[in-house]
Amino acid sequence: MKPIQVGLMGLGTVGSGVFHVLQRNQEEIKRRAGRGIELAVVSRRDVAQARAIVGDQAQIVADAREIIANPQIDIVVELIGGTGIAKTLVMEAIAAGKHVVTANKALIATHGAEVFAAAHAKGVMVGFEAAVAGGIPIIKALREGLTANRIEWIAGIINGTTNFILSEMRDKGLDFATVLKEAQRLGYAEADPTFDIEGVDAAHKATIMSAIAFGVPVQFDKAHVEGITKLQATDIKYAEQLGYRIKLLGITKRREQGIELRVHPTLVPAKRLIANVEGAMNAVVVQGDAVGTTLYYGKGAGSEPTASAVVADLVDVTRLHTADPDHRVPHLAFQPDAMADTPILPISQVVTSFYLRLRVADEAGVLSKITTILAEHDISIDAVLQRESAEGERSTDLIILTHDTVEGRMRDAQARMQALSSVLAPIVSIRKEDLA
Ligand SMILES: NC(=O)c1ccc[n+]([C@@H]2O[C@H](COP(=O)([O-])OP(=O)(O)OC[C@H]3O[C@@H](n4cnc5c(N)ncnc54)[C@H](O)[C@@H]3O)[C@@H](O)[C@H]2O)c1
Numbered sequence: 149m150k151p152i153q154v155g156l157m158g159l160g161t162v163g164s165g166v167f168h169v170l171q172r173n174q175e176e177i178k179r180r181a182g183r184g185i186e187l188a189v190v191s192r193r194d195v196a197q198a199r200a201i202v203g204d205q206a207q208i209v210a211d212a213r214e215i216i217a218n219p220q221i222d223i224v225v226e227l228i229g230g231t232g233i234a235k236t237l238v239m240e241a242i243a244a245g246k247h248v249v250t251a252n253k254a255l256i257a258t259h260g261a262e263v264f265a266a267a268h269a270k271g272v273m274v275g276f277e278a279a280v281a282g283g284i285p286i287i288k289a290l291r292e293g294l295t296a297n298r299i300e301w302i303a304g305i306i307n308g309t310t311n312f313i314l315s316e317m318r319d320k321g322l323d324f325a326t327v328l329k330e331a332q333r334l335g336y337a338e339a340d341p342t343f344d345i346e347g348v349d350a351a352h353k354a355t356i357m358s359a360i361a362f363g364v365p366v367q368f369d370k371a372h373v374e375g376i377t378k379l380q381a382t383d384i385k386y387a388e389q390l391g392y393r394i395k396l397l398g399i400t401k402r403r404e405q406g407i408e409l410r411v412h413p414t415l416v417p418a419k420r421l422i423a424n425v426e427g428a429m430n431a432v433v434v435q436g437d438a439v440g441t442t443l444y445y446g447k448g449a450g451s452e453p454t455a456s457a458v459v460a461d462l463v464d465v466t467r468l469h470t471a472d473p474d475h476r477v478p479h480l481a482f483q484p485d486a487m488a489d490t491p492i493l494p495i496s497q498v499v500t501s502f503y504l505r506l507r508v509a510d511e512a513g514v515l516s517k518i519t520t521i522l523a524e525h526d527i528s529i530d531a532v533l534q535r536e537s538a539e540g541e542r543s544t545d546l547i548i549l550t551h552d553t554v555e556g557r558m559r560d561a562q563a564r565m566q567a568l569s570s571v572l573a574p575i576v577s578i579r580k581e582d583l584a
């Protein structure tokens with residue numbers, strides 16, 4: 149059978165990885181897919197640069213729309229990124245009846261509903277394995293491998309840049325700005341690194357996983373997003389002393405009242421496997437009712453790790469494109485007419501435990517005032533750490549770990565504590581998850 153014809157839009161880090169993986173492994177890929185997968189056309193605005201990468205192995209066009217208009221092309225791969233021209237091109241490709249494979253998490257998390265509805269109406273597939281945790285086959289695991297389960301929660305280190313920054317700050321005592329520059333140099337960061345450090349990239353990925361896990365539409369606008377820019381080295385150090393590590397986690401959880409969907413720095417017990425995921429690596433923990441806890445670990449970014457996921461989607465499309473669309477795995481695991489309208493809960497209704505750091509006057513009775521306020525808000529204390537004040541020092545750090553509470557209640561208690569004259573600086577609070 150003639151090889152399936154692929155057109156690739158965007159020949160950057162991931163695009164060139166796709167070219168190399170397809171070239172190197174073409175024989176094995178063909179044995180698996182049942183027919184060859186041929187990268188027939190690539191688009192890059194600078195044709196000479198594209199030629200330097202693909203040689204004479206593919207036709208090169210400067211305008212991506214030539215790929216969409218080409219009747220020979222079966223699958224369009226979008227590796228441009230962002231929600232501008234990339235979105236327009238993906239919608240045009242679907243309208244032209246092409247299958248689409250993309251690594252674009254921003255596009256899927258913010259416009260997934262529109263993209264999947266158009267694809268469904270047209271009977272084409274949209275593969276997006278590379279959009280979440282790069283080379284880790286987490287979409288495949290959630291959509292197919294765990295399909296027997298009622299998923300309870302997912303928690304993951306799904307942004308390599310921030311995990312790299314936190315690891316380096318902790319291990320080498322380096323400051324934030326220095327490590328961010330290094331992450332950019334190593335090619336981990338997004339084109340706009342604020343997406344990484346402010347938690348947006350992780351929230352895109354958590355949003356996609358949440359939709360697949362719970363059968364709800366992708367709704368990035370409902371996600372609670374906090375990055376690592378406000379995190380202080382002092383808290384990383386105190387967390388260590390208490391047996392915890394601080395990680396930027398993407399979390400989605402099923403609760404009776406709705407779904408929690410949030411990204412924020414989180415204290416995790418140091419003994420958990422996920423707490424020991426270092427550098428730019430990613431890891432996702434999934435809790436299913438039948439299987440229990442499963443963990444997925446690997447490279448969430450980089451040229452060939454991400455290309456691994458893109459090419460896997462190409463194989464899936466090659467195997468399934470002649471199948472009746474009703475027999476394919478639904479984009480979000482649940483049939484489009486069986487999606488739920490379960491609400492995404494506001495952060496005030498989220499339930500977690502907390503780490504609190506209070507700068508307090510070193511005088512009698514402060515601790516009891518604070519514990520009284522917590523008790524009045526029904527917040528129970530798990531542990532207290534009070535740093536010995538040095539000779540002549542008039543203030544000290546008081547660290548409190550709480551048990552689970554509703555966030556709104558904690559914020560009320562925090563406001564009361566903050567108003568005490570013996571609390572001398574803004575209270576630091578960081579959410580804590582035991583992930584058990
Ligand atoms: N780099 C990674 O590790 C990684 C991992 C997972 C997902 N992703 C996603 O993959 C996508 C691509 O990322 P990347 O790191 O390869 O980016 P990149 O910047 O290296 O590559 C994008 C390429 O698209 C080209 N481009 C821009 N507009 C174009 C147009 N109109 N037509 C054709 N080409 C155009 C750019 O010139 C560039 O060469 C993004 O959505 C990104 O979020 C990247």
Ligand SMILES: N[C@@H](CCO)C(=O)O
Binds near residue numbers: 308336337
């Ligand atoms: N900037 C992303 C790339 C992979 O999606 C990260 O650091 O994880």
Ligand code: NA
Binds near residue numbers: 280283
């Ligand atoms: Na993946």
